[in-house]
Amino acid sequence: MSGLTDHTRWWGWGGESGRAHLPEHAGELLRTEIGLSPPAARERVGPPGLEDVRLPEGRLPGRLRERLHAVLDAEHVREDRLARVSRAAGKSYPDLLRLRAGDAPEAPDAVLEPGSREEVAEALRACAEAGVAVVPFGGGTSVVGGVTPAREGFEAAVTIDLGRLDHVHPLDRRSLSAVLGAGAVGARVEAALAAQGLTLGHFPQSFELATIGGFVATRSAGQASTGYGRIEDNVLGLRMATPAGELTSRATPASAAGPSLRELAVGSEGTLGVLTDVTVALRPAPAVRRYEGWSFRSFAEGVEAFRTLAQADAAPDVARLSDEQESRLSLALASTGTLGDRAGRAYLRARGHGTGALAILGFEGESRLVARRQARTARLMRSAGAVGLGEGPGRAWARSRYAAPYLRDELMDAGALVDTLETATVWSDLLELHHAVADAVRDALAARGTPPLVGCHVSHLYGTGASLYFTVLARAEEGAELEQWRAAKRAASEAIASRRATITHHHAVGADHRPWIEREVGGLGVEVLRAAKERLDPAGVMNPGKLLPSGPR
Numbered sequence: 001m002s003g004l005t006d007h008t009r010w011w012g013w014g015g016e017s018g019r020a021h022l023p024e025h026a027g028e029l030l031r032t033e034i035g036l037s038p039p040a041a042r043e044r045v046g047p048p049g050l051e052d053v054r055l056p057e058g059r060l061p062g063r064l065r066e067r068l069h070a071v072l073d074a075e076h077v078r079e080d081r082l083a084r085v086s087r088a089a090g091k092s093y094p095d096l097l098r099l100r101a102g103d104a105p106e107a108p109d110a111v112l113e114p115g116s117r118e119e120v121a122e123a124l125r126a127c128a129e130a131g132v133a134v135v136p137f138g139g140g141t142s143v144v145g146g147v148t149p150a151r152e153g154f155e156a157a158v159t160i161d162l163g164r165l166d167h168v169h170p171l172d173r174r175s176l177s178a179v180l181g182a183g184a185v186g187a188r189v190e191a192a193l194a195a196q197g198l199t200l201g202h203f204p205q206s207f208e209l210a211t212i213g214g215f216v217a218t219r220s221a222g223q224a225s226t227g228y229g230r231i232e233d234n235v236l237g238l239r240m241a242t243p244a245g246e247l248t249s250r251a252t253p254a255s256a257a258g259p260s261l262r263e264l265a266v267g268s269e270g271t272l273g274v275l276t277d278v279t280v281a282l283r284p285a286p287a288v289r290r291y292e293g294w295s296f297r298s299f300a301e302g303v304e305a306f307r308t309l310a311q312a313d314a315a316p317d318v319a320r321l322s323d324e325q326e327s328r329l330s331l332a333l334a335s336t337g338t339l340g341d342r343a344g345r346a347y348l349r350a351r352g353h354g355t356g357a358l359a360i361l362g363f364e365g366e367s368r369l370v371a372r373r374q375a376r377t378a379r380l381m382r383s384a385g386a387v388g389l390g391e392g393p394g395r396a397w398a399r400s401r402y403a404a405p406y407l408r409d410e411l412m413d414a415g416a417l418v419d420t421l422e423t424a425t426v427w428s429d430l431l432e433l434h435h436a437v438a439d440a441v442r443d444a445l446a447a448r449g450t451p452p453l454v455g456c457h458v459s460h461l462y463g464t465g466a467s468l469y470f471t472v473l474a475r476a477e478e479g480a481e482l483e484q485w486r487a488a489k490r491a492a493s494e495a496i497a498s499r500r501a502t503i504t505h506h507h508a509v510g511a512d513h514r515p516w517i518e519r520e521v522g523g524l525g526v527e528v529l530r531a532a533k534e535r536l537d538p539a540g541v542m543n544p545g546k547l548l549p550s551g552p553r
């Protein structure tokens with residue numbers, strides 16, 4: 001079953017029952033930090049009803065409808081309001097702004113729900129011949145505009161929802177690998193694997209809704225990717241239906257058979273075809289998960305310590321280091337527990353860590369190995385100036401690791417701009433990049449009279465560098481929310497591109513990062529990508545308006 005069901009909140013995160021609540025003192029914090037006075041609950045304007053959403057008339061050509069009905073059961077060629085509105089956008093801040101305002105002008109004309117590889121291939125062929133744009137859709141959690149249909153000259157657009165391709169089989173225990181359906185949701189895959197004592201080890205914050213196909217199509221990274229690797233490190237093979245036929249990559253542990261076509265499909269963001277099956281590498285499920293908190297006097301001191309860990313092969317599986325702003329906010333918002341309690345804070349102040357930087361380290365695996373790794377890492381952390389805070393903060397982080405998107409709904413209800421962005425660079429440039437991006441966003445929003453809070457954490461370590469993940473919180477500019485967001489996004493992206501960092505470490509390019517892709521891969525690089533697209537998708541129907549800069553399809 002798809003991550004996105006008819007019970008998923010199309011205007012926010014999760015299902016009807018899931019909710020997170022801002023702590024009571026959050027109102028005061030929003031007032032003092034960003035000048036926002038949240039409306040009282042009774043004054044809040046809720047999201048519009050489904051019937052009130054402005055939706056263009058469906059334009060699925062009659063001949064294509066007939067052909068699709070011959071390929072799929074009619075019930076899986078959906079043209080109803082709920083199906084179309086739910087696939088009109090992903091889950092970025094601007095996506096949710098538009099949906100909450102009752103606007104779904106880009107909604108697909110129909111949603112196809114194929115139940116097999118053959119049905120995907122047939123549906124693609126039919127759409128390509130009819131010249132109708134096709135958007136592959138996994139969990140719809142894209143935060144870069146990746147699933148919003150952009151017709152770019154096409155008369156109609158359909159979304160192919162992979163939710164029915166959710167198999168987890170057959171499991172090759174001896175080789176520690178499995179074939180997963182592209183539409184299988186991360187959380188359900190992990191539950192199925194856990195029942196067999198195995199794990200994929202891929203835990204992005206969107207894990208409850210995002211799918212295997214979506215992970216692979218966007219080169220996703222999970223919270224434990226420092227240890228388990230990014231999704232592409234664990235893809236052995238795949239099958240991708242394209243308008244020109246099926247592209248397959250054999251599931252071998254490694255290969256020297258020329259440039260990797262598997263890598264061409266990984267990160268292709270639905271612009272070349274539809275991933276249907278992915279063969280992944282698995283690990284034994286960890287017997288022990290130990291998460292712990294640490295404090296540094298400053299973010300700069302923490303970055304240096306993390307570099308040492310990564311280069312000494314002593315990095316934990318989960319490695320997160322918050323800058324001073326993000327640490328201060330976590331402390332202020334923590335209601336109970338070691339992070340927030342008075343004695344804990346007094347102790348840190350006494351050690352010169354009053355406005356310091358908090359880190360979470362996580363170790364997963366067999367218990368003796370975890371103990372050995374933890375002890376070695378702890379020695380290196382202490383000699384780099386860190387103070388151990390024990391497992392309390394680690395447990396608190398693990399409990400709330402999937403709560404942020406629910407909190408975002410609450411913050412948006414309260415009238416806040418809340419967005420995240422990410423990048424990566426080499427260790428030598430990391431601190432400068434951190435300052436440059438935070439300053440650029442601060443300046444852009446302050447110039448509009450809405451000075452923001454900009455926090456950041458390092459979240460994935462490599463021997464040569466790390467990723468930076470920024471969270472931006474500001475008072476939303478009523479009536480100009482999208483322009484305000486665009487100004488901040490442009491400023492951040494320019495700061496990133498001009499410092500030769502990557503425009504995205506794991507969220508992908510989609511529509512939002514498209515203006516910066518050519519600066520990253522070069523003009524010839526774009527031409528090579530276009531050439532591959534022209535061969536696999538000659539009619540240019542696959543997810544137009546994503547990944548490649550605008551220009552000839």
Ligand SMILES: Cc1cc2nc3c(=O)[nH]c(=O)nc-3n(C[C@H](O)[C@H](O)[C@H](O)COP(=O)(O)OP(=O)(O)OC[C@H]3O[C@@H](n4cnc5c(N)ncnc54)[C@H](O)[C@@H]3O)c2cc1C
Pocket residue numbers: 090091092135136137138139140141142143146147162182183203204205206209210211212213214215216217218219220221222223268269270271273274275276404405506507508510543546
């Ligand atoms: C709250 C929140 C937290 C997030 N946290 C993380 C995180 O920790 N790490 C991270 O990496 N990302 C994160 N993301 C981003 C997003 O979840 C990832 O990009 C995820 O991999 C998308 O998976 P999905 O199944 O939802 O894909 P979708 O959003 O449905 O699609 C994303 C892109 O992939 C294409 N696509 C999807 N399925 C297929 C397929 N079968 N074949 C071909 N193309 C396909 C789509 O066309 C689109 O271009 C987060 C997003 C949100 C909203």
